[in-house]
Amino acid sequence: MSRGTMRRSICTLLVLLCAPALAAMESNRIVLRVNDRIATLFDYEKRRDERLRAIQQSDLDPQSRAELIDQIGVEVMANMLDELLILSRADQIGYRPTQDEVDIAVERAKRNFGIQNDEQFAQALESSGMTAESFREQVENNLRVSQVMAQEVQRRVLLEEEDLRRYYYENQEQFTTPERVRLQEIVVLETSDLTADERSALAQELIDALEGGESMADLADRYAEEGSTSGLVELGWIQRGDLDSSLEDAVWDLPAGGTSAPVDGRGGLHVLQVLEREESAVLPFSEVADEIDGRERTRLMGEEYEGYLTELRDSAYIRIAHLPEDAQGFRIQETASRLTFEDALAEVEDADSER
Secondary structure, X not given: OOHXXXXXXXXXXXXXXXXXXXHHHHHOOEEEEEOOEEEEHHHHHHHXXXXXXXXXXXXXXXXXXXXXXXOHHHHHHHHHHHHHHHHHHHHHHOOOOOHHHHHHHHHHHHHHOOOOOHHHHHHHHHHHOOOHHHHHHHHHHHHHHHHHHHHHHHHHOOOOHHHHXXXXXXXXXXXEEOOEEEEEEEEEEOOOOOOHHHHHHHHHHHHHHHHOOOOHHHHHHHHHOOOOEOOOEEEEEEEOOOOOHHHHHHHOOOOOOOEOOXXXXXXXXXXXXXXXXXXXXXXXXXXXXXXXXXXXXXHHHHHHHHHHHHHHHHHOOEEEOOOOHHHOOOOOOOOOOHHHHHHHHHHHHHXXXXX
16 A cells, blocks of 8 residues: 555544544534523524424414524524523522422423323423433423522512503403304205295294294204204304304394294204393403403513513623524524513413412
8 A cells, every 4th residue: 555545544534533523522512601501502403403393393384484494593592592591590599490399390291291101201202302301401491490580570570450450441342242142943954855835834833833932942853753854953152253144144133032034044944043142241350350460461571571681681791602504693682582481481370370
């Protein structure tokens, strides 16, 4: 073997030996530092791939999906920045959940995902590209984020009954129940052996019997045996727009107990009876106070969260190093990540429900 050939062989061997190490170094490269916390290229790529998988499996239309994918790098960097800011704050206040708290949160997460046994859990981890250890670590981080949220963001939200009542009176259309009727019917079947005139006469016979006090259930049983009508059809509570307009128009102004004229519709002639009516009404404040409180508390927490993250960013040491190529549009002053807020809020609500 010539000296040149030997040199090339040695160089090739060195490249092959060094390739895994170089790949590991690249994967461990820091892309973001927040105080004493860091995120590596591996962290970024893992989150990006998870987010990409979620977008691809969503029911979004192709254009919306493409727009999200186009911004995925910026979104993932914003998420990592927000999480590192809050985890760094958790470090500062010294909060770390106990192992028992993490165990409880892991089991709660399994229940929320409908996981009933270890085999299903293993399959879920595999499909998401996670290990049991990384899942547990993520759950622990979620607990730390939720604790910071509860301790430093939730306490900023002050809601008095006066605030709830003001919202109630200013938005009463949101708490107005629509007018509705409860219906039942019999259909004189067009598939029967009766002529059109005979079907009309039978429909009128049914109406006369109903107005005379007979029950629709008894009439349905009697005539269904002859094959000329359907059985009793319970339509239940109906709002405007739930039925064919010709059927609705025939009953909408009838009182409870009223019977419609025959309506030519799908399947034959429909004879409808109103069992109950409920007029449109505004629900009392006492029935919707909790709903308003939850809705307003979530909105206000979102606003406070935005301001809180701005405060954390302004007081933190943040350095972007080696920004990934597909996240070049990212800036430190990006608006707060909605995903981090929603995930943290869900953890707070879950923890509250467990108490």
